Structure formats: structure tokens, C-alpha cells
Amino acid sequence: MGCQHLDELHELLLLGALSEQSSRDLREHLARGCPHCLERVRDATETVYMLGLNSKPARPHPRVKTELLNQISRKTTPHG
Amino acid sequence: MTQETPPEDLLKRVAGQDVAALSELYDRFAPRVYGLIVRILPSHEAAEEVLREVFLGLWRESQPLSQAGGSVAAWLVVSARAAAVDRLRQNSEIAPIANPQVNKSKTEHGPNIVAKKPRSGAAKLRERLPASAKSPAAEGAGKSAARAFPPAWLPQPKEIALVDDRLVLLHKAIKQLPEPQRQALELAVFGGRSESEIAIEMGEPLGKAQRSLRAAVTFIKHRRRAVCGTWAANI
Numbered sequence: 001m002g003c004q005h006l007d008e009l010h011e012l013l014l015l016g017a018l019s020e021q022s023s024r025d026l027r028e029h030l031a032r033g034c035p036h037c038l039e040r041v042r043d044a045t046e047t048v049y050m051l052g053l054n055s056k057p058a059r060p061h062p063r064v065k066t067e068l069l070n071q072i073s074r075k076t077t078p079h080g
Numbered sequence: 081m082t083q084e085t086p087p088e089d090l091l092k093r094v095a096g097q098d099v100a101a102l103s104e105l106y107d108r109f110a111p112r113v114y115g116l117i118v119r120i121l122p123s124h125e126a127a128e129e130v131l132r133e134v135f136l137g138l139w140r141e142s143q144p145l146s147q148a149g150g151s152v153a154a155w156l157v158v159s160a161r162a163a164a165v166d167r168l169r170q171n172s173e174i175a176p177i178a179n180p181q182v183n184k185s186k187t188e189h190g191p192n193i194v195a196k197k198p199r200s201g202a203a204k205l206r207e208r209l210p211a212s213a214k215s216p217a218a219e220g221a222g223k224s225a226a227r228a229f230p231p232a233w234l235p236q237p238k239e240i241a242l243v244d245d246r247l248v249l250l251h252k253a254i255k256q257l258p259e260p261q262r263q264a265l266e267l268a269v270f271g272g273r274s275e276s277e278i279a280i281e282m283g284e285p286l287g288k289a290q291r292s293l294r295a296a297v298t299f300i301k302h303r304r305r306a307v308c309g310t311w312a313a314n315i
Contacts, residue, residue, distance in 0.1 A: 011297045014158065014233075016165060017268045017275050030233075042235045046308075047301045049154045049235075050243050051269045052161045054251050055119040057111035064128045065106055068135050069099060075139075076097055 003029065003037055010037070010044035084108075087152040088237055095142040106135055109153065113160045119270050120164035130167050134160045141231075150234020153244070159229055165272030242308040253303040260284075261296035268293055 006026060012018045013026050030037050087108065093101035114131050121127045137159060138145070138152075145155060243250065254262065260282065267273040267281060279289035 008294050008298060011301065012268075012275070012293070014229075015268045016162065016272060017278070017293065019274065019276065030230075038232060041233045042239075043301070043305075045154055045158055045233055046235050046239055046243055047297070047304055048161070048269075049151075049157045049240060050247065050250050050304055051254075051265070051300065052116050052157045053112060053247060054254060055115045055270070057115040058118050059111050060114045060128060060131055064132055065103070065110070068106065068132045069103060071132070071136065072099055072102065072139055076099070 003034060006037060007040055010041045011047050014041070014044055014048045086237065088146070088149065091138075091142055091146045091152050094139060095146040102135065102139055105138070105152065109156050110135075112153075113156050116157060117160055117164045120161065120168055120272065126167055126171070127164070130160065130163050134163055137163075145231050145234075148231030148234060149236070150231055151237045151240040153237075154234050154240050155229070155231075161269070162229065168272050239308075243304065246307050249307055250300075250304055253300060253307075257296050257299060261292045261299070264289060264293040265296040265300070 006029065009018060009022065009026055013023055016023075018026070026037075030041060085104070087105060090101045090105050094105065110131065113134060114127065117127045117130050117134075118124065121130065134156060138156065141155075145152070254265070257265065263282060264278050267278045268275075271281075273281065275290050275293060276286060278293060279286040282289055282292075284292075
């Protein structure tokens with residue numbers, strides 16, 4: 001069976017806009033490795049990326065980076 | 081002139097536990113990612129937490145992501161959006177950021193949920209929806225949308241570079257959408273709303289709201305393909 005009827009759903013899946021059932025069905029279909037839909041979902045990711053960036057960049061407080069790097073260092077530092 | 085190290089090369093170093101490489105990726109992408117997160121989450125404290133979670137996620141997932149060879153920028157943006165929407169839905173005290181354009185819409189179900197009533201939010205909307213209408217995120221299934229994004233779904237870095245080069249032009253296309261379509265798209269992208277929730281917020285039947293959102297997404301997708309020249313067919 002062709003799955004062209006799913007073509008308009010991939011962006012909605014990535015946006016979380018589909019109903020739970022439709023989302024689960026499409027995820028299961030993708031998990032089965034359908035090459036047509038995998039290509040479409042990569043294409044849809046480009047669209048969602050572009051839509052998400054329709055927002056002004058903002059500079060986070062420097063403390064956020066310090067905390068992030070401290071957290072990572074604690075994870076990577078071997079216990080003595 | 082020195083050329084910037086491609087993010088995917090930095091990711092390989094991150095996969096080898098190189099903290100300096102993650103620091104460089106953060107410096108390069110945090111403003112874009114944070115800009116997206118604060119558009120979804122009104123609380124800067126929550127937005128900062130989500131930003132940190134996203135980069136921690138990149139650290140944790142760096143090996144499979146690096147092996148898959150997809151775009152780091154795409155992973156960061158799509159994961160950040162999903163994580164911010166998850167946070168918005170998990171915390172009923174957090175209402176979405178004000179959007180004057182969306183607030184113009186009238187609904188027959190009461191005041192618009194986006195920003196007019198900070199205390200009502202995704203949670204109150206969920207209470208009004210039948211279980212079958214709720215989005216997966218609304219169900220609070222405990223699965224982070226960011227973690228549920230498989231590396232195989234990532235586009236190639238060169239495809240994302242094309243989008244980056246034409247971003248201004250592409251965003252103009254959003255302004256060309258008819259108002260109901262633009263509103264539906266806004267609610268989906270930055271409000272994290274499902275099709276059913278959009279119908280309620282816009283005071284429209286589900287079929288009409290679905291058509292608006294799907295028409296908007298199709299238009300934007302075709303514009304992107306045409307502008308980036310990546311998909312000659314279907315335009």
C-alpha cells in the first residue's frame with residue numbers, strides 16, 4: 001500500500017499537533033522503516049526547523065552556561 | 081579568514097567527552113535555541129532550565145547523533161521546541177507568552193487562552209477535551225518529545241545550511257498566509273497546541289481548524305522547497 005496519504009502528517013507529527021492515535025500510528029509506521037516516509041519526515045524536520053527559528057534570538061544569562069558545564073564536569077569526573 | 085569548525089565536527093568531539101566542544105556549540109547555538117524557548121515559555125527560569133536540559137541532552141545523545149550524521153542545528157531546534165512544549169504542558173501554572181496577533185481571535189469557548197488569562201493554560205484546555213482529542217504531549221505520557229526524536233529523522237547539514245541561508249525569505253512566506261492559517265500555525269508551533277485544541281481556541285469546527293493548519297503547513301513546505309530548490313517536484 002502506498003503511503004502518500006501520510007504526506008501531510010509528518011510536520012504535524014513533529015509539532016505534536018496530531019491526536020494520540022494518529023501520532024502513534026505514524027510513529028509505528030516510521031519505526032517499520034518505510035523509506036518514503038523517512039524521506040518525508042526528514043523533509044518535515046527542515047520545515048519545523050525553519051518555523052521554530054521564526055523567533056528572535058535571545059542571550060541567556062551567563063550563569064546557565066556555567067551551570068551546564070559544571071553539571072557535565074560532575075558527570076565526567078571520575079570518583080577518586 | 082579562519083573558517084568555523086562545522087557543528088557536526090564539534091559533535092564528534094562532544095561524543096568523545098570533549099567539554100570544550102560542547103561549550104563552543106553552546107556559544108554558537110544558545111541564542112537561537114533560547115530565543116525559541118522563551119517564545120514558548122513565559123518564565124525565564126523555566127526557559128533557562130529547558131535550555132540546559134537541551135544541551136545536556138546533546139551531551140548524552142552525542143554518540144548516536146554523531147553516528148547518524150544529521151544536522152546538529154536541526155536536532156537542537158526541534159528538540160528545544162519539543163522540550164519547551166512539554167514543559168508548558170506539564171506545568172499548568174505556566175501560561176504561554178503573549179501574542180497580540182493570536183489574541184485577536186475570538187472563541188465561543190471563552191477568552192483566548194494564550195496570554196489573556198495567565199492562570200488558565202494548557203491544563204485547563206486539556207480538561208475541556210475528550211481523551212481522544214488530546215495530543216501525545218497533552219497526555220503526559222512521561223516521554224520527552226526531545227528523546228522521542230530519532231536521529232534517523234534528521235536532515236543532512238547541507239540541507240539545513242540552505243534553509244539558514246534563506247531564512248529571512250522563508251519567514252516572509254509565513255506573513256503571506258491568510259490570517260486564520262497563520263493563527264493556526266502560530267498556535268501549533270509556539271503554543272504547542274494539537275489540532276483539536278486549535279479548533280477550541282479559534283472557536284471553529286475541528287475540520288475547519290485542521291484544514292487551516294494543514295493548508296498553512298503545506299504552503300510553507302512548498303515555499304521552502306521552492307526557495308531552497310531542494311524538491312523540484314510537488315511545487
